Amino acid sequence: MDLKFISTFLCFVLLHSSKTFGENFTNQSDLETYIVHLESPDQLFSNSKDLLLWHQSFLPTNSNHSSRILHSYRHVFNGFAAMLSSDEVREMEKKRGFLSARPQRIFQLHTTHTPSFLGLHQNVGLWNASNSDEVREMEKKRGFLSARPQRIFQLHTTHTPSFLGLHQNVGLWNASNSGKGVIIGLFDTGIDPQHPSFNDNGMPKPPLKWKGTYEFNVKTYCNKKLIGARNYVYPDRFPLDIDGHGTHTSSTAAGNFVDGANFFGNANGTAVGIAPRAHVAMAMEKGIFVSCSAGNSGPGSGTVENGAPWILTVGASTTDRKIRAVVVLGNGAEYEGESAYQPTNFSRKLLPLVNGKYCDLLHPVDVKGKIVLCDTNRESYREQIAKTVKSAGGAGAILMNNKEGGSTTLAVYDVFSMTQVTYKDGQEIINYMKSTPTPVANISYRGTEIGDKHAPTVAYFSSRGPCLQSKGILKPDIIGPGVNILAAWPTQIEDETTSTSTSTFNIISGTSMSCPHLAGDETLEPADILAVGAGHVNPSRANDPGLIYDIHPEDYIPYLCGLNCSEDQISMIVKKKVHCTTSISQSELNYPSFSIPKKTSAQTYTRTVTNVGEAISTYTVKVSGLKGVEVTVNPKILKFTELNQKASYNVSVKSLDLTGVGLSHIGSGRGWWSIYKCEGKPQPLS
Incomplete structure (x- = not known):
């Protein structure tokens, strides 16, 4: 069914080039965009210009480097996006340092709009040239890691602060200074810098750690609230939002207080984001916490997207x-x-x-x-x-x-x-x-x-788990408000029944709307466990978790090796050369949930927790909800004498009944560690 939502592409990945290349040796019709992954360089480059020159050394000598290179990457991975032919990629493969090159792919926006309405179909048409001869040549070059095609992502899409228990000058907002000092970065369709949700009243100066920039032609567009904005599609254009999605999600995550916000009289009140004192940058540079939408392909099993364990995958729920x-x-x-x-x-x-x-x-x-x-x-x-x-x-x-x-x-x-x-x-x-x-x-x-007593419930469109690429990791991780969300809109919406009424706020739905709620909340916080993960976000409880599950970047390498990823593929992710000397199963990753296949023999897994609650504390375990499954936790009590102290426990799972094994027959339950009379956060078991 159609839900009348946004139809647009994420601006940061739409890399079609409108330039004319005018080169003599390559037919321009044979060129397409590749994402090229390289090994980390032997030497450290002092600036981005030197790195760009090294990236250009992988291109054919007869090419116009300035027009071929679309983007040069150095933070998330080492590599570049360029217009290449299949023959050129094959030559590039011979160079030292080359890992891989892949042509662009299309992804759908995570609003709940029907994908076919966009005319987008994955792996067909212009974006289906994955076996390019040019890329194969590039793979031979020293330093090459990989090349992949650009991908167009689907936009997944305010009363919610009070629904989540957030109130001005009290509680968590007061304790955390409403997100003061936090920078929230978003990849989206741009932003309306003049919207009142991005006023800087009450905002501190940007943190000294901020090294970004803004690319508006009017200097006053950026202020102490909106501290950066860039257009990664067309660098010569301003990052203005003509669609609405980017403005909506940005204000949901970090919009400032706007009194009298409503949509033609509906949902009237004070509009405010989850972290109103946080700074907004319309692109993600580097960060610790990444929140991504689960997608809007539900309610079928195995439809979840963004299932990597190092990101928070967010489903959508209703509010009251x-x-x-x-x-x-x-x-x-x-x-x-x-x-x-x-x-x-x-x-x-x-x-x-x-x-x-x-x-x-x-x-x-x-x-x-x-x-x-x-x-x-x-x-x-x-x-x-x-x-x-x-x-x-x-x-x-x-x-x-x-x-x-x-x-x-x-x-x-x-x-x-x-x-x-x-x-x-x-x-x-x-x-x-x-x-x-x-x-x-x-x-x-x-x-x-x-005051809807049934809220929150999982939205039907919210994608469900398990993640088919990694069934041992329970996804989505959590759900957040994503249905009928009022937030900022860049253009005035006219009331067609009158000639005078307009609104600069809009109500839309999707996991793109729940995702910024969690980005603003910056926390890992019941229906089907494959729909909600750990449950609905609870900011106040998440601010004092008691026990946390630490995972370090190097812990993901044996996990990826266990997925049978190639060493080159893993090198692209971790930005260094990797050799799979050890591997673990998916369920062995130190993740705050378990997703285990049904077996009559006992399966035992270990988890390690870190105490960030009370220094001297004792936790006891409780397990409930699992039918036909025998669960044993050892030890049943964890004692701590200081902060940041670690302790490990084993969970042994044995299925007593193998009837109905498959995606449509999944048992689920919850376990949690409780201290004194206060219950901790549920740890899902499926």
């Missing part, structure tokens, strides 16, 4: 705020739906109710002046449904979820009298229509309400 558009039936029953469009002049009379099925073709059904029930079992776009019903003379529409959509309802601004109800409520409405020859209904618009 609803923008209500209630269905009232002729029998007096009411079913709560949602819509960001809240007309004040909609008729209060009960109108005839008809079933329009999928509402793609309404010719056989007379809908004039009636409420139309629409099913979403097909990939019908919400916007198209509204247009179809409206053009056929319908007075309004009830959009009911299919079974997969479940209980997730979206507050979308349709500019038409339409509400979305849950699958269960939709079935009740159908039963009512069958019970009477003259069914009637109405839509009652009741505005914003706080």
